[in-house]
Amino acid sequence: MSVNQQAKQQIETLTAELKQHNYNYYVLAQPTISDYEFDQKLEQLAKLEKQHPELADPESPTQRVGGEVTKEFKTVRHRWPMLSLGNTYSAQELKDFDQRIRKAIGDQFEYVCELKFDGLSMSMTYENGKLARAVTRGNGVEGDDVTANVRTIHSVPKKITASDYPDLFEIRGEVFMHRKAFDRLNNERIESGEVPYANPRNFASGTMKLQDSGEVARRPLDCFLYFLYTEKQLFKTHWESLQAVKGWGFHVSEHNRLCKDMDEVLEFIQYWEDRRFDLSFDIDGIVIKVNSYAQQQELGFTAKVPRWAIAYKYKAEQVETVLQSVEYNVGRTGAVTPVANLKPVLLAGTTVKRATLHNANEILRLDLHEGDAVFVEKGGEIIPKIISVNPQKRNPDAKPIAYVTHCPACGTELIRKEGEAAFYCPNDEGCPPQIVSKMQHFVGRRAMNIDGLGDETIENLYQRGFIAHISDIYDLHLKYDELTQIERFGEKSIRNMLDGIEKSKQMPFEKVLFGLGIRYIGETVAKKLVAYFKTIEKLMAASFEELVAVDEIGGRIAESLIEYFSIEEHREEIAKLQRQGLQFAAEEKEVVLQSESLSGKTFIISGVFEKYSRDELKDLIEQNGGKILSSISAKLNYLVAGDNMGPSKLEKATKLNIPIISDEELLKMIGL
Known part of the structure; x- marks a missing residue:
């Protein structure tokens, strides 16, 4: 085997392996190797691609995923209309559907049964395999048109490697999110003080509507494909087409079944009604299709639905049980969430002992009393919730559930800000x-990524008095001898942890800012703030007006930042972290001057642009001698305005008579 062949084989093997690991980690939320092993393999692949660029796969895991900003979603007409399906909750109506089919085409036909995924319908067009x-x-x-977003989904082929596909075809499917991934991301939203999504379908749908595909790429979506359209019919049956597209590399559900009659269909429906909760994703029913394409054509369509297909929908399972007590959990941002403790009851395949009550308003809506008989449901929601109360079974002496007024952990009086549903504990330094x-x-x-410091280790070190603040983590090396006395904490583990802590000092400013855990400051917001203010000093000194001048930073975020930095303990903590060597300034890229055409001129960029991202426009300005300002003032020469620009900026610029120009006018000034 030649050196080139050997490299090709290594690149193909590593690429396939890393793509699978990416899928396991991001989509299924079930990693099978450590981060370190993954990074080593990725580095090995990058070296091979550098040595043999002609062998690199355009879809290689080493390439940047996403990052394309869409000004607005273009409306596209479907080549073949995406019709809805008729649906039913009744076995008798399925038998009636079967009789209509038999009356129209006779008794010689088959059905294909498929799981009805609870996600977002998508139609994808492939031209010459791409x-x-x-x-x-x-x-x-x-x-x-959400092409840029769909390209980030790991299970959707960007390029087909098989050889027997048509030059042009359309394939339909469902974009969805696995439950474990949903739980992880939703918990992160709750911890960041953001509004959680109700269920995975809403999260997937909300993600597809994002205009920044780089953000979409960070959210683990999956996609099952289930219907093929071609100009010239390639297959005689739907079942054949499913096997073919699976061979082309598409993600097709393994749970499809070919059924010879309605009895087998009803068996399939019953089978999954009992087992649907064992799946890693949500389904809300079963889709039944006539298998033969010729028979589908003969049956045709009504104005709204195909006559050859129908969806059987499962009812959300609901049970009655008894409310035993209400407890209150305190989250990272201090938000206090009520949770109902229930008499254990079997629901949707699992024993339910707890149900979310969301907030104080929900307790009032339910008119919840001690010892109430309650109805609990686990339909589209992942966490069971109380739907209603059975007042007929209420004890006449039962007292209404009163939401706590003080923190259950530290006793501090709870507060609730105007316009917010949640109460929270303000004692973040002592709770x-x-x-x-x-x-x-x-x-x-997602923050400092310190190896060897997991949740249990942090809890253990806190309980033993080793750490009480984030800054204490960076003093652990001073307590090496004491750490060795902790049971099941060997020297190798301690050394790995201390190495990880030291290495984290090189993490960029936006990771540190996100890691501080300031309310409403998620990863994306942290990046925008760092890109705008550059240093922690400028950020801490920023006024409300200066903060809301940053794209996508609203009043709630601005108030949260000002409140956080007004607390002396927080400023002291930041000062300690600075002394310990953490990064609190953005890395400045060296600007290579291309011209002086914008010398002496100042700019602010706002809104979304079709041809360039804001960062690209910023680079162009600086490369041609211009300067970017942090806020609108009389010192500003030009406001470069794109679509969806904040009205407050427009109003302020107009009042100050600041020229408002487009990106095209900016390029003309540069001479491009």
């Missing part, structure tokens, strides 16, 4: 669950 376009269902006749959660958040993968 993904050309992905469009949402929309109104069935036309939908939104144990908040302290522990903040430290766990800080060392986590």
Whole structure:
């Protein structure tokens, strides 16, 4: 084997392996190797690709995923309309459907049964084996072009490697999110003080509507494909087409079944009604299709639905049980969430002992009393919730559930800000669950990514008095001898942990800012703030007006930052972290001057642009001698305005008579 052949084989093997690990980690939330092993393999692949660039796969895991900003979603007409299906909850109606089929085409036909995924319908067009376009269902006749977002989904092939596909075809499927991934991301939203999504379907749908595909790429979506359209019919049956597209590399559900009659269909429906909760994703029913394409054509369509297909929908399971007590959990941001403790009851395949009550308003809505008989449901929601109360079974002496007024962990009086549903504990420096959660958040993968410091280790070190603040983590090397006395904490583990802590000092400013756990400051917001203010000093000194001048930073975020930095303990903590060597300034890229055409001129960029991202426009300005300002003032020469620009900026610029120009006018000034 030649050196080139050997390299080709290594690149193909590593690429396939890393793509699978990416899928396991991001989509299924079930990693099978450590981060370190993954990074080593990725580095090995990058070296091979550098040595043999002609062998690199354009879809290689080493390439940047996403990052494309869409000004607006273009409306695209479907080549074949995306019709809805008729649906039923009744076995008798399925038998009636079967009789209508038999009356129209006779008794010689088969059904294909498929799981009805609870996600977002998507139509994808492939031209010469490459993904050309992905469009949402929309109104069935036309939908939104979300190609840039769909390209980030690991299970959707960007390029087909098989050889027997047609030059042009359309394939339909469902974009969805696995439950474990949903739980992880939703918990992160709750911890960041953001509004959680109700269920995975809403999260998947909300993600597809994002205009920044780089953000979409960070959210683990999956996609099952279930219907093929071609100009010239390639297959005689739907079942054959499913096997073919699976061979082309598409993600097809393994749970499809070919059924010879309605009895087998009903068996399939019953089988999954009992087992649907064992799946890693949500389904809300079963889709039944006539298998033969010729028979589908003969049966045709009504104005709204195909006559050859129907969906059987499962009813959300609901049970009655008894409310035993209400407890209150304190989150990282101090939000206090009520949770109902229930008499254990079997629901949707699992024993339910607890149900979310969301907030104080929900307790009032339910008119919840001690010892109430309650109805609990686990339909589209992942966490069981109380739907209603059975007042007929209420004890006449039962007292209403009164929401706590003080923190259950530290006793501090709770507060609720105007316009917010949640009460929260303001004692973030002295409330144990908040302290522990903040430290766990800080060392986590999305923040400082400190190896050897997991949630249990943080809890253990806090309970033993080794750490009480984030800054204490960076003093652990001074307590090496004491750490060796902790049971099941060997020298190798301690050394790995201390090495990880030291290495984390090189993490960029936006990771540190996100790691501090300031309310409403998620990863994306942290990046925008760092890109705008550059240093912690400028950020801490920023006024409300200066903060809301940053794109996508609203009043709630601005107030949270000002409140956080007004607390002396927080400023002291930041000063300690600075002294310990953490990064509190953005890395400045060296600007290579291309011209002096904008010398002496100042700019602010706002809104979304079709041809360039804001960062690209910023670079162009600086490369041609211009300067970017942090806020609108009389010193500003030009406001470069794109679509969706904040009205407050426009109003302020107009009042100050500041010229408002487009990106095209900016390029003309540069001479491009």
